[in-house]
Amino acid sequence: MENSNCKVQVQEPKSAYYYKFKNMEKGLVLFFLFLISISVRAQNAQNVIDGLKKDLKANPDAKRTATIYSDLTWYYSKIDIDSALHYGGKAAVESKKLNDSTLMAQVYSDIGAVYFIKGDFVNSKTNYLSAYKIRKLRNDQKGLAKINNNLANIYEKTHQYKQAMTSFLEALAYFENTKDEKNTSIIKGNIGLIHLKLKNYPKALQYISDVIQYQEKNDFKEELCVSCLNLGNVYLHMQDTINALKFYDKSVKACTAVGNKKGISSGFNNIASIKSEQKKSKDALALYQKSKEVREELNSNLDKANFDLNLALEFARNKKYEKAKKLLLTTKPFFEQTNHNEKLQKNYKSLITVYAYLNKPDSVDYYLDKLAVLNEQLLLSKVEKQTTELETKYQTEKKERLLQKSKAEIATRELEIRKKETQFLILGLISLALLIIVYLVYRQQKLKNKQQEQEFELKSAIAKIETQNKLQEQRLDISRDLHDNIGSQLTFIISSVDNIKYAFDIQNDKLDSKLSGISNFAKSTIIELRDTIWAMNKSEITFEDLQARIHNFIDKAQEAKENIQFNFEVNHSLKKIKFTSVEGMNLYRTIQEAINNSIKYANARSIAISIQPTEIDVLITIIDDGKGFEIGNTEFGNGINNMRKRIADIGGLFDIKSSVDKGTAISIKLEKH
Numbered sequence: 250m251e252n253s254n255c256k257v258q259v260q261e262p263k264s265a266y267y268y269k270f271k272n273m274e275k276g277l278v279l280f281f282l283f284l285i286s287i288s289v290r291a292q293n294a295q296n297v298i299d300g301l302k303k304d305l306k307a308n309p310d311a312k313r314t315a316t317i318y319s320d321l322t323w324y325y326s327k328i329d330i331d332s333a334l335h336y337g338g339k340a341a342v343e344s345k346k347l348n349d350s351t352l353m354a355q356v357y358s359d360i361g362a363v364y365f366i367k368g369d370f371v372n373s374k375t376n377y378l379s380a381y382k383i384r385k386l387r388n389d390q391k392g393l394a395k396i397n398n399n400l401a402n403i404y405e406k407t408h409q410y411k412q413a414m415t416s417f418l419e420a421l422a423y424f425e426n427t428k429d430e431k432n433t434s435i436i437k438g439n440i441g442l443i444h445l446k447l448k449n450y451p452k453a454l455q456y457i458s459d460v461i462q463y464q465e466k467n468d469f470k471e472e473l474c475v476s477c478l479n480l481g482n483v484y485l486h487m488q489d490t491i492n493a494l495k496f497y498d499k500s501v502k503a504c505t506a507v508g509n510k511k512g513i514s515s516g517f518n519n520i521a522s523i524k525s526e527q528k529k530s531k532d533a534l535a536l537y538q539k540s541k542e543v544r545e546e547l548n549s550n551l552d553k554a555n556f557d558l559n560l561a562l563e564f565a566r567n568k569k570y571e572k573a574k575k576l577l578l579t580t581k582p583f584f585e586q587t588n589h590n591e592k593l594q595k596n597y598k599s600l601i602t603v604y605a606y607l608n609k610p611d612s613v614d615y616y617l618d619k620l621a622v623l624n625e626q627l628l629l630s631k632v633e634k635q636t637t638e639l640e641t642k643y644q645t646e647k648k649e650r651l652l653q654k655s656k657a658e659i660a661t662r663e664l665e666i667r668k669k670e671t672q673f674l675i676l677g678l679i680s681l682a683l684l685i686i687v688y689l690v691y692r693q694q695k696l697k698n699k700q701q702e703q704e705f706e707l708k709s710a711i712a713k714i715e716t717q718n719k720l721q722e723q724r725l726d727i728s729r730d731l732h733d734n735i736g737s738q739l740t741f742i743i744s745s746v747d748n749i750k751y752a753f754d755i756q757n758d759k760l761d762s763k764l765s766g767i768s769n770f771a772k773s774t775i776i777e778l779r780d781t782i783w784a785m786n787k788s789e790i791t792f793e794d795l796q797a798r799i800h801n802f803i804d805k806a807q808e809a810k811e812n813i814q815f816n817f818e819v820n821h822s823l824k825k826i827k828f829t830s831v832e833g834m835n836l837y838r839t840i841q842e843a844i845n846n847s848i849k850y851a852n853a854r855s856i857a858i859s860i861q862p863t864e865i866d867v868l869i870t871i872i873d874d875g876k877g878f879e880i881g882n883t884e885f886g887n888g889i890n891n892m893r894k895r896i897a898d899i900g901g902l903f904d905i906k907s908s909v910d911k912g913t914a915i916s917i918k919l920e921k922h
Contacts, residue, residue, distance in 0.1 A: 294327040294508040315343035315352055322359040326366055328510050333363040354383040354392060361399060366511060368554075368587065370403050377403070394423035398436055405443060408591075414443050431472075434463045438476050445483055453483045474504035474512040481519060490523055514543040518556060525563050533563055554583045558592060562599060570603045577603065594623060610770070611887050614777060614838070615894075622831055742771045781834065790833025792860060793824040795840075799858065802841055810848055814855040820862055826921065828899075835895040836869075836919070839903075842892050843871040843915045851875025851913060862921070869917040877907040 301317050301324070309317065318340035325333035337360040344352040361376035377399050384392035401416035417440050424432040441456030457480045464472045477500035484493040497516050504512030521536035537560050561576035577600050584593040597620040604612040746768040796819045803815045828836065840858065847853045853875035860869050889905065896903040896917055907913040 294324045297324050298328075311343065311347060312349070312352075315340055315347060315349070315356075318343055319352065319356050319359055322356070322363060326359070326363045327508060330363060330367050334360070334367075337363055350383050350387060354380045354387075354389070357383070358396065358399070365399070365402065365406075370407055370587075374400065374403050390423060391427070394420040395432070398432075398439065401439065405439070405446065408446075410443055410446060414440070417443070430463070431467075431469070434460045435472065438472075438479065441483075442479060445479070445486065448486070450483055450487050454480070454487075457483060470503045471507045471509065474500055474507060474509045477503060478512060478515055478519070481516075485519070485523070494520065494523065510543050514540045514556075517543070518559060521563075522559060525566065530563065530567055537563065554580045554589075555592065558596060558599075565599060565603055568606075570606050573599070574603050574607070590623065590626075594620065597623065608770070610774065610777070611891050614781075615891065617781065618831065618834065625831075743768050743775075746771070789827045790830060791825055791827050792819055795819075795833060795837055796824070796860075798837055799840060802844070803858075806844065806848060813848065813853060816855065816857040818858070819860045823860060823862055823867060826867070832899040835899050836901075836917070839892045839895050839917065840869070840871060842888050846888060847871070847873040847875060847913065851877070853912070863918075865921070867919045867921055869919070871915045872912065874912045877909050877911050877913050879909060880905070880907055 298321060301321050305314070305317055318336050321336040322333050322340055325336060337356065340356040341353075341360070344356050357376045357380035361373045361380065364370070364373035364376065367373075377396050381393065381396045381400075384396065397416045397420040401413045401420070404410070404413035404416060417436055421433065421436045421440070424436065437456050438460040441453045441460065444450075444453040444456065457476060461473065461476050461480060464476055477496045481493045481496035481500060484490075484496065497519050501513055501516040504510075504516060517536045517540040521533045521540060524530075524533035524536060537556070541556055541560075557576045557580045561573045561580070564570075564573035564576065577596055581593070581596050581600075584590075584596055597616050600616045601613055601620065604610075604616065746764050749764060796817075799817060803817060807813070807815060844856060844858070847856050851873050853873035856871070856873045858869075858871050860867065862868075892915075893903045900920060902918040904916045905913065906916075
């Protein structure tokens with residue numbers, strides 16, 4: 250029994266919110282199919298498990314016991330992840346006692362498959378590599394081909410598509426040469442998934458359709474469970490919901506027949522996404538609930554997080570923002586810890602939308618900053634990966650040149666030995682000539698290597714400059730999009746609210762106040778949006794830039810509060826100190842929030858802002874002469890907590906001191922760059 254990662258893994262679909270659908274058909278056929286199928290027949294996997302446990306009770310020998318544990322690991326992976334890992338541990342212990350390398354390789358491979366289904370790709374890869382090492386020593390070519398396929402699945406899930414395609418093609422070459430049609434079809438299905446991820450939908454459709462024809466011909470229900478789900482995903486991306494639902498239907502039937510809970514759950518989740526887009530919320534929620542019940546039995550952390558994210562989007566769509574917020578905040582730590590950055594991007598974007606509807610501007614601003622940082626990290630990661638690939642290619646070529654040179658030297662020495670007995674004198678002359686030639690070749694090669702190193706350094710410098718240009722272009726594109734789209738929409742809101750106020754004689758003071766609040770909030774958001782765009786358009790920010798920005802803010806505050814005296818001072822020696830755009834924006838927002846608090850809550854007559862150097866750092870203070878408060882008896886709100894968080898994120902120290910009738914003093918210490 251070979252483990253399942255030689256087969257196509259069940260793919261979690263993208264949310265249907267990304268697509269617009271033209272065809273709105275089919276009801277809850279799959280929902281009733283699931284209920285009937287489960288009640289009529291027991292799952293194949295559970296039947297096998299029951300048989301294996303019965304065999305264990307017969308007290309088999311050590312080899313058979315270890316093999317049963319390995320088989321239980323594999324079959325439990327379809328219905329209960331925790332049980333699969335439990336028996337995987339037992340199988341590992343028993344196979345090590347036996348010192349059976351073949352069985353140990355199989356156990357590592359089975360455990361790798363379980364972790365893959367769980368969504369823990371780090372542990373999955375570790376176990377597969379352990380199996381690979383054993384099979385390499387045993388020269389097990391078939392086993393190596395299957396593990397190459399398994400590792401390629403991990404690369405595909407972690408968006409390393411070039412490595413994934415390379416590993417798939419290596420495995421495919423072996424199985425085609427050995428005329429193994431079943432494994433050949435499995436790998437072709439996997440290659441179809443790569444084309445799907447690369448948005449080459451015609452290629453993906455061709456590969457996976459061919460695989461399904463072969464599997465239907467041979468009645469391979471376990472493989473059809475996965476392949477039909479993947480083909481449904483292809484049609485979903487092509488906006489063909491009729492065929493998408495058709496193959497999701499086939500997938501659920503096949504998955505139910507073999508007891509594949511992950512496939513059943515994914516099928517219902519996909520159909521629920523389509524129902525959601527069709528605005529059939531009741532049907533969608535029912536299907537999501539059924540998908541959730543099956544996933545909870547399987548106990549896969551990744552599947553649960555993906556499901557909760559989709560359910561949160563459905564709640565947001567139906568304006569149930571508190572429920573959506575709760576699920577989004579629950580799934581966010583998992584995606585952050587496991588580096589599922591595509592899901593994390595979707596999570597942040599959804600939180601921005603939800604907090605905007607809940608009128609939480611601080612939270613909106615916080616997740617806008619988080620999203621901007623994540624986008625920048627992803628871009629930098631891509632550039633670093635490309636740079637590493639170039640360096641690896643250079644080092645490989647260098648090693649090949651040295652290897653060829655070594656082979657030439659060995660051949661020359663062998664020739665000298667053969668001629669030594671009959672041509673001793675001539676050999677001496679030839680040896681001397683060869684030494685001179687080797688020295689000249691070595692010297693020439695050294696000069697060539699140095700030239701290549703210089704060329705590589707030049708290419709790296711050019712690549713770095715191009716990367717910086719691309720980053721700047723991306724910032725400009727995002728800022729233009731924010732200005733043209735969100736800015737114009739906010740301006741429209743302000744205009745609409747003002748038109749309502751002036752067009753109607755509003756006698757209701759509460760309504761008039763509410764409209765004024767909406768208008769003021771939108772105006773405030775536009776100002777903050779402009780500040781964000783200003784920061785994004787700069788690759789770096791100086792204290793001089795901040796001084797001009799803070800002066801503008803103070804001037805506007807002075808217009809609103811004429812009775813407050815402002816004093817703002819920046820030491821001349823600090824004006825050229827530079828920050829990244831994120832650091833500069835965090836510092837600006839913190840100073841802005843401190844001034845706002847003094848204006849709104851302290852009843853201050855004067856506010857002083859000072860930025861001065863010390864021996865080791867920069868000290869920023871915001872001091873007012875307002876009414877103050879007792880630090881120990883006050884629970885800080887989002888404003889002060891956000892200030893602490895912003896300064897901590899840029900490596901600074903934040904402190905606040907206050908007492909009743911003696912004003913408030915905020916100090917920020919930043920390391921000099």
